[in-house]
Amino acid sequence: MNLESYIRERLGERKVLLMTHLIAGYPSLEENWRMLEIMGEVGVDLVELQMPFSEPVADGPTFARANQSALEKGISLTQYFDLMKRSTRQFTFPHLMMGYYNTAFRLGHGAYCDALSDGGSVGYILPDLPVEEGEELFELSRERELHPIQLMTPTNTDQRLAEIGQRAAGFVYVVARRGVTGSRTEIDPELFSFVERCRRATNVPLALGFGLGSGADLKRLQGTVEIGIVGSQLLRVWEEEGESAYVDLLRDLGEGRY
Amino acid sequence: MGALTDEIFAPERPGYFGSFGGAFVPEILRSTLDELIEVFDEARADESFWPEFLQVMQSYSCRPTPITYLENLTREIGGAQIFIKREDLNQTGAHKANNVMGQGLLVKRMGKRRVIAETGAGQHGVATATMAARFGLDCTIYMGAVDVERQRPNVFWMEQLGATVVAVEDGAATLKDAINECLRDWAYSMEDTHYALGTACGPHPFPQIVAYFQRIIGLESREQMLACPARLPDRVYACVGGGSNATGLFLGFLEDPEVELVGIEAGGLGLSSGQHAARLAGGMGVPGVAQGYKTYFFQNDEGQMQHTHSVSAGLDYIGVSPILAHWHECGRMRTESATDAEVIDALKLLMRTEGIIGALESCHGLAGGLREAATMDPEQTVLINMSGRGDKDIFTIADALDDAKWKEFLRQKVDKL
Ligand SMILES: Cc1ncc(COP(=O)(O)O)c(C=O)c1O
Numbered sequence: 001m002n003l004e005s006y007i008r009e010r011l012g013e014r015k016v017l018l019m020t021h022l023i024a025g026y027p028s029l030e031e032n033w034r035m036l037e038i039m040g041e042v043g044v045d046l047v048e049l050q051m052p053f054s055e056p057v058a059d060g061p062t063f064a065r066a067n068q069s070a071l072e073k074g075i076s077l078t079q080y081f082d083l084m085k086r087s088t089r090q091f092t093f094p095h096l097m098m099g100y101y102n103t104a105f106r107l108g109h110g111a112y113c114d115a116l117s118d119g120g121s122v123g124y125i126l127p128d129l130p131v132e133e134g135e136e137l138f139e140l141s142r143e144r145e146l147h148p149i150q151l152m153t154p155t156n157t158d159q160r161l162a163e164i165g166q167r168a169a170g171f172v173y174v175v176a177r178r179g180v181t182g183s184r185t186e187i188d189p190e191l192f193s194f195v196e197r198c199r200r201a202t203n204v205p206l207a208l209g210f211g212l213g214s215g216a217d218l219k220r221l222q223g224t225v226e227i228g229i230v231g232s233q234l235l236r237v238w239e240e241e242g243e244s245a246y247v248d249l250l251r252d253l254g255e256g257r258y
Numbered sequence: 259m260g261a262l263t264d265e266i267f268a269p270e271r272p273g274y275f276g277s278f279g280g281a282f283v284p285e286i287l288r289s290t291l292d293e294l295i296e297v298f299d300e301a302r303a304d305e306s307f308w309p310e311f312l313q314v315m316q317s318y319s320c321r322p323t324p325i326t327y328l329e330n331l332t333r334e335i336g337g338a339q340i341f342i343k344r345e346d347l348n349q350t351g352a353h354k355a356n357n358v359m360g361q362g363l364l365v366k367r368m369g370k371r372r373v374i375a376e377t378g379a380g381q382h383g384v385a386t387a388t389m390a391a392r393f394g395l396d397c398t399i400y401m402g403a404v405d406v407e408r409q410r411p412n413v414f415w416m417e418q419l420g421a422t423v424v425a426v427e428d429g430a431a432t433l434k435d436a437i438n439e440c441l442r443d444w445a446y447s448m449e450d451t452h453y454a455l456g457t458a459c460g461p462h463p464f465p466q467i468v469a470y471f472q473r474i475i476g477l478e479s480r481e482q483m484l485a486c487p488a489r490l491p492d493r494v495y496a497c498v499g500g501g502s503n504a505t506g507l508f509l510g511f512l513e514d515p516e517v518e519l520v521g522i523e524a525g526g527l528g529l530s531s532g533q534h535a536a537r538l539a540g541g542m543g544v545p546g547v548a549q550g551y552k553t554y555f556f557q558n559d560e561g562q563m564q565h566t567h568s569v570s571a572g573l574d575y576i577g578v579s580p581i582l583a584h585w586h587e588c589g590r591m592r593t594e595s596a597t598d599a600e601v602i603d604a605l606k607l608l609m610r611t612e613g614i615i616g617a618l619e620s621c622h623g624l625a626g627g628l629r630e631a632a633t634m635d636p637e638q639t640v641l642i643n644m645s646g647r648g649d650k651d652i653f654t655i656a657d658a659l660d661d662a663k664w665k666e667f668l669r670q671k672v673d674k675l
Contacts, residue, residue, distance in 0.1 A: 054429065054563040055548045057441045058284040064428050064438075077560050101282055102547045106561035128282045128550070153286040155448070160288060178286055179446040 001094060003122050003147045003170030007205045007226055010045055014257040015222040017045035019207055021231030024049055024083050025075030026066040032083060038247055040091040042254040048125060051080045051099035058127040062232050081119045088120025096149060097124040109137045113144050123147030123170055131167045138167060149173050152198045165202035171227060174198050176210040187220045195224055218256030260513035266469060266581055273462025276587060278580030281461035283550045290448035295463045297367050302470060314359050319349035322478045330611040338634035342644040343479050345503065346616060352646030353475060353503045354385035354456060360471030361454045362389040372396040372451040376440045378405055378433035379572035380412025381646060382456030387419035397421040400439040402432040405571050411653060430565055433575050437549050457500025458579035461550030465580055469505045476510020479641060491641040493518040497622035499572050501579030503645035508591065518592065521582060522626035524568035525595030535566035537578045538586045538593035553583045569598035569658050570618035596625035602658050604628055617646035618655065
């Protein structure tokens with residue numbers, strides 16, 4: 001699948017797309033499946049499925065604890081790819097692997113790409129793999145039509161954004177602010193001017209994440225970026241308020257696209 | 259400088275030592291690492307910088323630290339002559355001072371107002387807190403909750419020195435988790451905050467910066483050995499946690515092929531028990547990428563880090579300096595391990611025969627060195643890095659020695675509360 005074409009096509013029917021996130025094995029594989037079913041019912045546009053890692057430096061407290069808990073419960077790569085395979089067969093939204101580079105490094109770049117292709121994934125997001133370290137993996141990915149999703153951040157210089165933009169495929173993950181996942185982001189003029197800088201650095205669609213939590217947030221992004229990403233807020237609602245609130249939040253997010 | 263030293267301070271591929279090192283960090287940190295590289299490169303190109311560093315270390319931290327010939331212990335062991343480098347005599351009692359004071363000078367050049375640091379045993383935390391107090395910086399120390407519990411006295415001192423100590427509950431709640439938390443703090447705070455990483459690990463340029471300042475140990479040692487006993491040691495030993503004291507000592511002898519470099523890792527309850535913190539020794543670790551750099555990590559087949567164990571919190575870590583990984587792989591360094599029990603024995607012997615209270619970390623180097631010295635000729639010499647002193651770790655050491663009178667004292671203290 002060409003991810004960029006998929007995104008542009010979907011944008012014919014809605015003003016912004018919704019990418020949602022979940023962590024494999026947290027709270028449990030069964031609950032993951034229920035989350036995916038709800039995402040399917042609401043018709044989210046893309047899903048990132050995180051493989052837990054013992055040293056999740058880019059994750060804030062909520063996700064860091066979830067990574068750890070999933071590992072304590074014994075999540076393995078076999079279980080992870082099995083969940084991905086079942087999910088890609090069942091649901092139509094494209095799936096991205098999210099995780100840390102050591103997973104790819106230990107498996108070996110070739111085996112990692114094979115496992116992703118076999119699992120039906122369209123690509124991956126590895127926040128601790130900067131562009132200059134990823135050349136070999138990116139090359140293998142291209143051969144298998146896997147999209148290595150690059151990240152742009154507000155502290156990058158224009159020159160650095162351009163370097164990242166050159167390697168972009170599918171879309172670029174725009175990190176809305178400093179820090180790690182989990183806290184809220186103000187959707188303000190500073191953010192818009194940062195998005196403008198990203199836009200100049202690449203032609204692929206932009207996905208904005210870190211701290212989005214409602215349909216209203218998504219509405220405010222319409223016309224600015226192509227995709228809004230929601231992660232921590234979904235997990236928080238699942239943990240603190242339960243399934244029906246999770247359904248409500250996803251519906252609200254889904255509506256924020258129009 | 260020779261070719262091997264150039265590999266460390268002017269590598270062909272910046273940030274890489276052989277195939278180890280690099281900077282695998284979230285993109286948000288790229289700009290602040292670039293800033294640090296620039297300031298460090300400027301500083302070391304500036305002829306006045308190293309003398310300024312020496313001046314600070316001489317006036318604030320008892321440098322040059324002496325080398326002591328352990329005559330009694332040599333007689334007791336009955337092999338090679340044993341010398342130790344006295345890093346235990348530094349300000350705050352460990353080699354950690356070399357690195358933090360050096361990084362403090364870089365912070366001044368960058369004009370930042372706050373430092374953060376991880377700590378395991380608490381030594382690097384205490385050292386950073388003293389540096390922050392001296393240089394007028396705000397200071398936050400991240401420390402695994404498990405370590406906070408086993409190193410309470412160091413937490414007390416850090417707080418007295420004006421630092422905020424944050425107990426990290428994530429993961430194994432030890433050193434590695436404190437590092438993760440520092441990286442997270444830094445991802446928010448980099449504009450006015452420097453992360454003073456405590457060992458020769460982490461993303462480029464940290465291994466290089468820490469090695470640059472710690473090499474003061476090796477530079478002094480080489481000169482001192484040449485003065486008296488007027489010869490280079492046959493072998494030099496250092497304990498290896500993250501690898502900063504070993505890197506620093508070994509850099510002094512790197513270009514002397516006749517000097518064998520031996521790193522001693524924490525063997526815990528024995529390598530076959532799985533309860534240890536060995537990465538290079540015994541092939542316990544495999545290459546991986548975590549916490550911003552590529553090196554040998556103690557990890558499982560799927561790349562998840564394993565729990566480490568050591569009697570000394572300062573060696574209780576999953577990774578090892580990419581510089582040491584490179585020397586290990588290219589054969590310049592040999593890596594062995596010493597068990598908790600061997601370390602306790604070595605410490606007892608050192609105290610009784612020489613009146614020196616070494617840190618448990620350092621006594622790994624000592625235990626490894628004594629084991630081998632016993633098999634060497636009396637004409638041969640070994641130099642062991644006494645990276646820190648142990649008296650400030652009285653709670654841990656008393657525990658490790660299982661001292662009944664100390665326990666009674668604690669009981670009485672508690673009763674009086
Ligand atoms: C006295 C002493 N020696 C050694 C170490 C281990 O660190 P490194 O391997 O970086 O020298 C520590 C760490 O806390 C320490 O306190």
